Amino acid sequence: MPRILLLGGTTEANLMARAIADAGLAAVYSYAGRTEAPMAQPIHMRVGGFGGVEGLQAYLVTEGISHVIDATHPFAAGMSTNAVAACTAEICPLANGSTTSLSPTPTEAVPIIPLECAHIRST
Numbered sequence: 001m002p003r004i005l006l007l008g009g010t011t012e013a014n015l016m017a018r019a020i021a022d023a024g025l026a027a028v029y030s031y032a033g034r035t036e037a038p039m040a041q042p043i044h045m046r047v048g049g050f051g052g053v054e055g056l057q058a059y060l061v062t063e064g065i066s067h068v069i070d071a072t073h074p075f076a077a078g079m080s081t082n083a084v085a086a087c088t089a090e091i092c093p094l095a096n097g098s099t100t101s102l103s104p105t106p107t108e109a110v111p112i113i114p115l116e117c118a119h120i121r122s123t
Contacts, residue, residue, distance in 0.1 A: 001026060002066045005059075006043070006097075007083060009035060013071035016097055017041045028063065032076065056086035071097035 004027035006017060013029070020027045021042035029041040033048040050056040059065070070083045080098070087094040 003027065003064050005030060005063070005065045005068045007068065007070045007072050007079060008041075009076070010071050010073055010098060012097060013069075014039060014041070016069060016071055017043050028065075032072075032079070050082070053082045053085045053089070056082050057089055060086060060090045060092055065092060067093050067095070069095045069097045074098060 002025060004020060004025055006013060006020065006027055006029045008014070008017065008029050009031055017027070017029050027043040029043050029045045031038045031045065031047045035047060038045060038047055050059050060068070068083055068087050070080050072079050083094055086092070
């Protein structure tokens with residue numbers, strides 16, 4: 001069964017978490033370690049860093065992650081870079097679910113998530 005790691009902390013990530021839960025997919029919502037008051041999510045949550053690329057790779061393997069969605073803030077370039085490197089090394093599909101601006105429109109990224117969930121469910 002597919003298992004998703006949602007790298008979150010954004011409004012879009014919260015909406016994606018709801019869509020993933022509604023689709024009945026197994027997933028983990030990851031907040032950065034500097035998040036002081038993480039918002040409750042409808043999927044399992046973890047808070048904290050991974051320890052760089054190697055730590056993220058290890059997490060993908062030990063947790064059986066099959067897909068990663070990067071829905072971090074646009075200024076979280078380090079996490080996005082680590083996600084690309086770890087997913088490339090582990091041959092794990094990575095979707096970019098973040099917006100390209102600090103003031104996203106409500107339609108950015110969100111409409112594709114139900115379609116992505118359907119695709120993930122079928123793999």
